[in-house]
Amino acid sequence: MQLLSSTLLSTVTSLLGLYRPYDVYHVTVMPCYDKKLEAVRDDFIFSVDSKEVTEVDSVLTTGEVLELIQSKSIDFKTLEESSLDRLLTNVDEEGHLYGxxxxxxxxxxxxxxxxxxxxxxxxxxxxxxxxxxxxxxxxxxxxxxxxxxxxxxxxxxxxxxxxxxxxxxxxxxxxxxxxxxxxxxxxxxxxxxxxxxxxxxxxxxxxxxxxxxxxxxxxxxNPFDNPIVKRLYNEWLGQPGSENAKRYLHTDYHPVVKSVASQLQNW
Incomplete structure (x- = not known):
């Protein structure tokens, strides 16, 4: 599973007129501890308005989320149901997942x-x-x-x-x-x-x-029918392989020359 690029997320929220990228605190839930190490790599830090922004601010594992739920004694069966938040969702109107x-x-x-x-x-x-x-x-x-x-x-x-x-x-x-x-x-x-x-x-x-x-x-x-993806390409990215697509959807990895373990103390 992959971290959602906050470069893309931040740009989309800006296009929608919601928030500035550095006002968004991005938390992602992952089944893997290695995603914590991935999130603190220099490859995932960018600059907006001369401010340094990390693509993902915090990574929680599914096990940690379960521990949080249990520590708060939350019983989901007793909670009132609410509609799905469809901002950047990967679910169609019938509730089917895309790809x-x-x-x-x-x-x-x-x-x-x-x-x-x-x-x-x-x-x-x-x-x-x-x-x-x-x-x-x-x-x-x-x-x-x-x-x-x-x-x-x-x-x-x-x-x-x-x-x-x-x-x-x-x-x-x-x-x-x-x-x-x-x-x-x-x-x-x-x-x-x-x-x-x-x-x-x-x-x-x-x-x-x-x-x-x-x-x-x-x-x-069918992922090709995802209206959000279609809108992104039609109104912004242009087509697969375009300069915008490469800039916001592609990632470059470089060798880690310093330990990132010390950066995980707040995670």
């Missing part, structure tokens, strides 16, 4: 659909069916034209599978055009910041329960 069929929020399926349509003028209906290879954390899908494979994508989760992929890349024998990589086995639903198994429950049993609950009653809408 997030997997439990890690990755883009493999979306990119596969887009590549087939853009490169080979082919629309692929419905969710993709990835073929399981050596284990459930390593799956692949192939798109063929006239019997010849032209696109080959893979989902690679867990360090054991990652080591095999890295070895193939170094040997020049990796045959995939795109690989969705997650460090945690079973992906982000099994992230280090997630809730832990209760006494008598194995980690495998918990992740199976989480996967079942996550997929329950969830329908996925």
């Amino acid at each position: 997030v069929s997997g439990g890690s929020g990755g883009y493999a399926e979306t990119i596969f659909h887009h590549a087939a349509r853009a490169l080979y003028n082919t629309e692929i209906d419905g969710p993709l069916e990835f073929k399981t290879l050596r284990n459930s954390d390593f799956r692949e899908i192939t798109f063929e034209v006239e019997g010849k494979p032209v696109l080959k994508f893979a989902l690679c989760y867990g360090f054991r599978n990652l080591q095999n992929i890295v070895r193939k890349i170094k040997m020049g024998k990796c045959e995939y055009h795109f690989i969705e990589v997650m460090a945690c086995p079973s992906g982000c639903l099994n992230g280090g910041g997630q809730i832990k198994p209760v006494q008598g429950q194995s980690a495998k049993e918990l992740i199976q329960l989480l996967e079942n609950v996550y997929a329950q009653d969830v329908l996925v809408s």
Whole structure:
């Protein structure tokens, strides 16, 4: 799962006339402790009106959110329901999610659909069916034209599978055009910041329960139909690959030359 770029968030809120970027305190909830380290990198600090602004001000893990709820003795079953806040939401009017069929929020399926349509003028209906290879954390899908494979994508989760992929890349024998990589086995639903198994429950049993609950009653809408994304491109970004799109949607990573651990003291 990814941090929402506050460069984009701040610009959108400014366009909507809501707030100035440095007046927004951006909190994100993640299943991974590594997102705390990611948020304090220099790559995610920008300047607005000569003021330094961090893209994400605080990162809370899902486990920490649960602890906060429990510490306040909040019972959600007794709370009055309210309508969904639809500012920058990823849910359509019928309550379907846009393009997030997997439990890690990755883009493999979306990119596969887009590549087939853009490169080979082919629309692929419905969710993709990835073929399981050596284990459930390593799956692949192939798109063929006239019997010849032209696109080959893979989902690679867990360090054991990652080591095999890295070895193939170094040997020049990796045959995939795109690989969705997650460090945690079973992906982000099994992230280090997630809730832990209760006494008598194995980690495998918990992740199976989480996967079942996550997929329950969830329908996925075509991400290309997302009206918010369409509006951003029509009114501001122009088209994929434009200068604005590269500036606000792309991220550059640089080696960390200093420890960021000391920066986490307020997190």
